[in-house]
């Protein structure tokens with residue numbers, strides 16, 4: 001990374017209105033970054049903006065937008081340009097799960113999830129990546145999941161979107177290495193956020209002993225980004241979960257994936 005003053009750097013965080021994204025924005029601001037906060041719930045974003053301005057004395061910009069629709073990335077990119085902002089660090093964190101029998105789950109909801117978790121993330125990486133490349137300096141953090149490594153029956157499409165994020169991030173990290181841009185994939189296990197209330201999943205993505213708080217996950221992701229790491233497993237559980245897929249037979253990996261979901265409940 002080029003030696004520029006972090007005080008003049010700006011980080012754009014998607015999915016900043018709750019959970020891991022909220023904490024990532026706080027950690028970035030704590031490091032002196034100005035922040036652009038985006039998600040749909042404007043009130044929550046304004047609350048966070050107010051908090052970060054007071055706590056860290058950084059400049060904040062709120063852009064309330066639905067990122068699960070076509071051309072969302074282009075619209076967001078244009079809004080950032082209209083604000084005259086230059087993004088040094090892009091944090092592609094917004095994402096939702098979807099739970100249910102594959103043949104039964106709602107197609108429209110699934111399309112929205114795929115759009116948000118993969119298409120918008122890809123397009124934002126391209127649009128802001130081009131700008132970073134012109135400057136020869138930038139960093140991108142993509143929130144994937146431990147689910148990226150496990151096919152998960154009843155969360156088949158969600159897990160596949162996270163596999164996409166991980167594969168995409170690793171390949172682009174390799175491509176952009178010589179452009180002065182780092183790309184990091186964050187792969188959490190279970191995190192206590194609003195995630196479980198979304199996408200048909202019950203409110204039970206907590207497991208004694210392995211559930212992480214979003215602050216710990218965000219801090220690990222941000223530190224990994226600063227160190228130019230390509231993949232971050234932010235907990236012992238996630239690290240072991242990642243090791244397991246290296247040694248287990250494929251069928252057993254899918255069985256393990258299946259074991260992470262029970263009727264109406266899911267914990268990765």
Ligand SMILES: NC(=O)c1ccc[n+]([C@@H]2O[C@H](COP(=O)([O-])OP(=O)(O)OC[C@H]3O[C@@H](n4cnc5c(N)ncnc54)[C@H](OP(=O)(O)O)[C@@H]3O)[C@@H](O)[C@H]2O)c1
Pocket residue numbers: 014015016017018019020021038039040041042044065066067068093094095096097116143144145146187188189190191192193194195196198205214267268
């Ligand atoms: N929690 C876990 O156990 C876990 C584990 C592994 C990976 N992850 C990943 O971590 C990331 C953050 O999730 P979280 O756990 O922090 O859950 P969360 O609290 O539900 O946060 C999700 C964020 O995404 C935003 N979002 C959802 N739909 C959106 C849309 N259509 N347009 C724009 N923004 C949208 C939400 O804001 P609005 O509703 O205001 O739009 C919210 O800020 C996701 O990518 C998730 O897949 C979570």
